[in-house]
Amino acid sequence: MATDTDGDLGFERIDWSSVEGRRSPVGVRTLVFVLGTLLLVSLYLYDRFYVAPGNALLLSWDTNALDWPFLFSLLAFGCYVLWPLAANPVRTGEYWRRLRTNPVALLAFAYLGAFFALGTLGPVVFGDPAISLDAQHQPPAFLTGSNGLSDDCLGAVTGPTGNPVCHGTLEHPLGTDSLGRSMWLLVLSGMRVALQVTTITSVLIVPIAVAVGTVAGSYGGRVDTVLMRYVDVQQTVPALLVYLIGNFVYGRSILLFIVVFGLLNWGSVARVVRSEVIQRRQEQYVTAARNAGAGRLEVIRRHILPNVSSSVVTALTQQIPILILTEAAISFLELNNVNRVSWGETIVNGLSRFPRAWWTVVVPVAVLCLTVVSFALVGDALRDVLDPRNS
Template identity: 50%
Template sequence: MSVDDPPLFTTAEWSPGGRRFGPSRRTTGVCLSAAALLAAFAYDYTSVPSGTPLVAGWDPVMLDWPFLLALLVFAWGVVVPLGRNRTPTLRYWARLRADPAAVAALVGTGLFVVVGAVGPALLGRPTANAMHISQPPVFASVDTTTAINCLGTVTDGRCHGTWRYPLGTSWTGRGVLRLVVGGAHVALKVALIASLLIVPLATVVGLTAGYVGGRVETLLLRYVDVQQVLPAFLVYIILQFYVGRSLFLLVVVFGLLNWGGVARLVHGEVVQRSEEPFVLAAESAGAGHLSVIRRHVLPNVSSTVVTAATRQVPLLILTEAALSFMNLNDIDLLSWGEVIAIGLQRSPFVTWWPWAGALVALTLTVVAVSVLGDALRDVLDPREA
């Protein structure tokens, strides 16, 4: 970027006084989509008997509704603006594609989102099959004493894998591919729903503390200090003894208690932006505080919010996997941590593919999202590069 190019996220809006008031089209779209989702939830909760599919064989559980809401917010808050504002989007892409690692991370993260969102609907839930126990992957083989009912070819006492189960099966006969896809679905749920809580809480607290200042700033930052002393991991472990293990409890605890670091980053950026000439000029011109925040401060700290939230995602995914690995989460979820734990308990060196597949998927996802978070920081705010 040349020295004459303005920072992409240092913008000021100087629209005329006769501008149209009211919610934007995007805000209206979010509200209408959320209202439709709420209506569907109310209908399912009040009119559809338990165990009866709502539509097309889909029987939603409680956590599916906030997951769908998070997908809607992501679509309206990220995808739609990128599609409408093509000029800055092309600039972002030009910067991103200059780094091959960032492009690979973007592809990996996009694959994780797509697989986690629609994969289970396409492949179905993994089911046990006693006749298909411990089938090897298509690229490997195992002794026929391990895969007793071999589905592939048998050569010299070795059972070879088949494309029916490209990644093999577990000791219960579940397809490893479906287990990996199901784990991606669980990880995506945790990441999106927790972020749906983290982002607005951190943004509101950081904006308020940074812009208002004074006692309000001191009080809010002291609360953030106290909250960060109390680890969300420990709170979850304690609460699950009282209310039971569930993914819902996990995302609520981490969503409500894990936003302090993001709020501090937003606060620091707001303090800096509040001293910019365009903010001071808007205040001198008589603009109200809410107008200044919405039109001048918030747009210029959005890059900090995006990058900070993105860098929270790997931590959330690893935390859920760790809790599942230690059998501290819902055992019916079949998350990556659960698959790894079960695989390591049963002949980990003979039937290695169940835990290895989940471990590779977990590792690649965490690395991809982490690298993408660093790349977005450099792309959205070149001053940090």
């Protein structure tokens, strides 16, 4: 294995052919991914052609258009992110040791773990927010709100006769909005939308960016020039503008948002991949592989791509906060149409009674900010964890 003498400096410069040895784990992982994809396609076709509209596919699961690409994204995440971490506990332990030195990033990472779990399972376990006109504008638990906001207070009513206050209850721990919908369920619904947008868009961005960046960095010359000039042109076209035009032509659609931003936002990640590939192809273990008779594609697959994966992860985490904020802004402007209520839609609906019903705005804004900041902190931490040379 050709590495630097210093452990940290050589942390990424690994000859994976000597580390992996047998190729069976990669084969098994690919087989699992292919079989999982075929299973999802089969379930989709069954749901599309045999399950009556409005009926549940499984138990109470009534699928929508985003569920299938979301499940595919989770499958890809499990096979190509979680699987390598589980397959190499030594390296995973090293990552964890480095992450523990940053307590703020550790807290952000813990929150994102909860965000991922609640966004995936929350709506399934707790259900969707339902309208309840008998529970309008209920304040959060242990807090109070003006009793004049609602005709019915589910908690205790105290205060003078002319200005009574309503006390929140644990039945709605985060309160309710103007339609009596639980803010807790609205937060979970927004988490699902944000998680679907980020995961599906990432699955579009990563393969395109890796393919373009790898080809440009490996072949160089005219191929590199043409591909990078295309990236320059693409980055001059704002994805938001393309979405607004598509919104006018095809109507409001969260799927349109995902496709537009997934196909137009990979340029910066491709540049990172290209830079890493150019650097890696000069390493001694790559030169040794070429001298041993390995072809260009074999060198790319076995020696270069595994060593640029960490750079892809860090570059992608910088895209996710922008995606979440952009989707929330579009929903706030009512330029989107989703099957679940987004944080942006919850915020704009709560402004009609703000600041009297302050929780209808403060709660989704707080969760949105916490999510964006957590992704930003984890992105910075991963840059140091996965590539200690930048520390």
